[in-house]
């Protein structure tokens with residue numbers, strides 16, 4: 001029986017892929033098989049979600065060697081008769097998607113943010129033209145590799161009936177050596193998980209405003225995110241807080257946006273928020289058209305008031 | 312040694328207007344993706360450090376013959392181009408095949424650089440596909456690259472960590488925007504660009520189509536756009552909507 005294969009190095013994302021696979025497999029006779037590589041714990045957790053799990057443990061298989069990883073997944077997909085492979089569209093997954101697609105002779109879509117499935121057809125939704133438009137695309141080749149954006153699907157529910165099968169593949173290294181892994185300097189904040197985001201744009205003119213903004217976000221039970229130039233030009237924050245096309249796509253319940261003009265590469269990261277507030281001193285700022293509530297004001301002036309009310 | 316940078320010609324995103332939810336691409340100027348320009352700058356810096364030759368490879372419509380001058384002015388020594396007016400929205404699989412075929416015509420390739428994603432589609436597949444076709448090691452999302460003899464050391468930035476990777480040349484590397492600040496070419500460089508060698512490759516551009524685009528529309532925005540006068544009123548409204556759990 002043909003299968004859908006799922007793999008992510010991150011267990012949380014693998015759970016989301018499992019959910020997506022269940023959606024694709026619904027009303028079809030496709031079975032779902034999960035792969036876990038050099039991660040015993042992940043294999044256990046996938047099995048606890050009811051997944052038929054294939055566990056590959058081999059220290060010679062290096063996650064950083066994308067060529068070797070693609071080869072391992074190719075062998076697994078062929079052996080398990082999977083025509084569809086779902087990967088996570090985090091950086092590692094996206095890099096792997098292209099390489100696997102090439103050796104698997106598959107069409108591939110990455111950064112897929114939702115899917116509609118019917119009779120085995122999978123329509124994938126993704127941003128194109130820098131986020132100006134949203135395309136619905138279908139892979140028409142027999143083999144398909146789909147990389148799904150983090151958080152596009154909820155995690156699969158726990159289910160009984162999961163299994164763990166130890167699995168062996170040939171390791172074909174491509175010549176990459178991992179010399180060192182460093183935890184990222186700065187914070188390991190997860191703005192995608194936050195239900196409330198307070199977003200710093202270039203309209204926040206002084207770095208001295210940041211402590212107040214951090215405090216407001218904290219008291220709201222949220223996190224601080226930022227537009228790209230605030231991180232890459234001003235270096236006020238690390239890149240893990242960037243919202244947008246080259247940053248994170250977030251769907252918080254509430255986004256309070258301070259001094260962002262609203263270029264499409266930014267708005268694509270926040271336009272799925274439930275409620276958007278824009279505070280900007282330019283009433284014509286494009287961000288305001290994307291907001292539910294708009295306050296035309298100078299950040300310098302309203303920040304103390306906001307801090308007082310929420311601080 | 313030859314350094315190869317693969318760049319994609321795209322419409323200038325700032326100039327795209329939306330009408331009836333459809334993007335209007337007529338008369339929009341063509342340029343290269345921003346991150347591709349970072350890849351080029353990384354190539355120029357490696358060329359300066361190692362005394363290499365820098366070749367830009369690009370696949371696109373006939374207009375590319377003009378667009379490529381941007382890259383030649385910004386430090387590339389020569390260009391290998393695959394031109395065809397049918398190449399509109401070419402699929403990643405086809406671009407990768409053509410780029411790989413072009414690279415095979417170049418001797419002594421040490422490193423092949425890409426942006427982590429094109430400016431328009433941002434799908435990030437082509438670099439990985441080219442690495443697969445050529446059977447080379449790859450390192451994606453580089454924030455720094457060093458070449459010492461025939462060893463490349465790449466520090467790459469993942470979501471939660473940085474990895475330092477090492478491989479013997481040749482290697483395929485994709486870069487992130489943070490890696491550098493692309494230089495602005497001088498007037499003399501721009502004037503010289505037109506005279507730099509361009510190799511026009513005759514390759515079969517027809518490839519199997521693996522994707523179908525069902526629709527491509529600007530998202531519908533349904534935002535309330537209610538103007539609020541004060542912070543106090545704003546907080547009240549948010550509280551009433553149950554958005555503030557304080």
Ligand SMILES: Cc1cc2nc3c(=O)[nH]c(=O)nc-3n(C[C@H](O)[C@H](O)[C@H](O)COP(=O)(O)OP(=O)(O)OC[C@H]3O[C@@H](n4cnc5c(N)ncnc54)[C@H](O)[C@@H]3O)c2cc1C
Nearest residue numbers: 201202203227228244245246247259260261265281282299
């Ligand atoms: C390929 C590509 C990818 C990109 N990816 C991203 C991305 O992922 N994320 C991203 O953010 N950007 C991205 N960009 C950049 C994007 O196009 C914009 O340049 C950027 O979002 C602008 O940031 P900003 O709104 O903070 O700054 P600005 O555009 O400078 O806007 C500042 C705003 O603050 C307002 N303001 C100024 N002073 C005050 C004040 N005192 N009080 C109140 N308001 C004030 C101004 O009216 C203005 O609206 C990308 C660009 C490209 C080409």
